[in-house]
Amino acid sequence: MVPASPTPRQISPHQQPSPYRRTPPGPGRRAPEERKTREERDVTAEPRPPGRPPLPPAPAWELGGVTVHRIDEVALPPQTGPWLLPSATPEVIDQTPWLRPDFADESGVLRLSSHTFACTIGDLRVLIDTGIGNGKTRANPAWHGLRTDYLARLEAAGFPPDAVDLVLLTHLHTDHVGWNTRADGGDWRPTFPRARYVASRREWDHWAAAEMDDARRQMFRDSVHPVRDAGQLDLVDVPSAGAEIAPGIRLLPTPGHTPGHLAVELRGRTGTAVITGDCVHHPVQLGHPALGSCVDTDPEQAVTTRRALLASLAGTDTLLLGTHFPPPTAGLVRAQGDTYRLIPVPGRPAPTAGTRT
Numbered sequence: 065m066v067p068a069s070p071t072p073r074q075i076s077p078h079q080q081p082s083p084y085r086r087t088p089p090g091p092g093r094r095a096p097e098e099r100k101t102r103e104e105r106d107v108t109a110e111p112r113p114p115g116r117p118p119l120p121p122a123p124a125w126e127l128g129g130v131t132v133h134r135i136d137e138v139a140l141p142p143q144t145g146p147w148l149l150p151s152a153t154p155e156v157i158d159q160t161p162w163l164r165p166d167f168a169d170e171s172g173v174l175r176l177s178s179h180t181f182a183c184t185i186g187d188l189r190v191l192i193d194t195g196i197g198n199g200k201t202r203a204n205p206a207w208h209g210l211r212t213d214y215l216a217r218l219e220a221a222g223f224p225p226d227a228v229d230l231v232l233l234t235h236l237h238t239d240h241v242g243w244n245t246r247a248d249g250g251d252w253r254p255t256f257p258r259a260r261y262v263a264s265r266r267e268w269d270h271w272a273a274a275e276m277d278d279a280r281r282q283m284f285r286d287s288v289h290p291v292r293d294a295g296q297l298d299l300v301d302v303p304s305a306g307a308e309i310a311p312g313i314r315l316l317p318t319p320g321h322t323p324g325h326l327a328v329e330l331r332g333r334t335g336t337a338v339i340t341g342d343c344v345h346h347p348v349q350l351g352h353p354a355l356g357s358c359v360d361t362d363p364e365q366a367v368t369t370r371r372a373l374l375a376s377l378a379g380t381d382t383l384l385l386g387t388h389f390p391p392p393t394a395g396l397v398r399a400q401g402d403t404y405r406l407i408p409v410p411g412r413p414a415p416t417a418g419t420r421t
């Protein structure tokens with residue numbers, strides 16, 4: 065059970081103005097990136113051993129005043145596909161030739177990735193999901209005790225931890241909440257000290273009432289409760305039409321994988337993108353929308369949600385950004401017979417988000 069207190073802040077989607085506008089630094093209040101000395105800022109990144117080459121620039125997609133960067137955490141091992149999507153057999157993949165070479169290998173193994181999206185929109189810096197995290201005790205060996213340079217990559221893209229304003233959580237699964245926190249001595253503390261962390265109230269209520277196994281309880285203890293205990297968690301009621309929580313950011317209810325699952329729509333002056341979360345795990349599900357994952361809480365609902373989302377995107381210019389899609393990660397949805405395919409749209413290296421003035 066999730067302890068009842070302290071109560072997370074309740075946010076209404078109709079709240080005007082949006083609670084997520086940035087407050088400009090006032091007199092005597094230093095801008096966040098000025099609050100620490102350079103030396104202090106440097107320790108916010110994971111140490112990179114000397115002699116390692118510089119990080120390659122993160123791929124990014126430009127939507128007109130909105131830039132979405134993909135921040136890589138780790139490529140998931142080849143056994144992930146057969147476990148997660150057991151119906152995606154090599155025969156099914158052979159029937160979907162456009163998956164190769166980017167999304168499946170020659171032998172019919174699906175490629176899957178753990179990454180997050182970091183986005184500048186107006187003057188907000190927003191992170192969508194937080195991956196697996198470092199140093200967490202996990203039952204899945206691919207997620208256990210990671211030591212990735214994710215934070216260094218995030219900072220290199222222009223998102224040092226204390227510059228992040230908003231962390232949007234598509235759902236409360238282990239591989240989406242990990243960098244919510246990081247180790248601080250023997251404790252787990254919020255990685256993003258200024259951020260509001262946002263989740264669906266329905267999602268929170270589901271897990272609060274669920275009989276969780278030890279592994280899930282551990283995940284809530286180390287990656288979710290510290291954020292609530294720091295008073296940084298906001299729970300949003302998301303109606304079926306979606307909720308615009310800040311200008312250009314809309315939460316889309318996409319239940320089935322979990323009851324309160326959210327996809328995230330980002331709207332710029334010249335383009336729109338939808339970030340899947342786990343309502344689509346892999347592009348193979350465009351060719352086979354009925355193909356579900358082994359961890360969907362309501363498999364039938366998950367298929368209905370996926371079909372509706374893909375139908376709404378087919379033939380449009382809206383970019384689909386997959387939370388577990390391997391590079392090139394993004395694409396346009398096009399009808400193919402009575403299903404769909406993804407036309408890849410690779411990201412381009414973008415300038416870092418830069419220093420806010």
Ligand SMILES: [Zn+2]
Nearest residue numbers: 237239240342
């Ligand atoms: Zn996931």
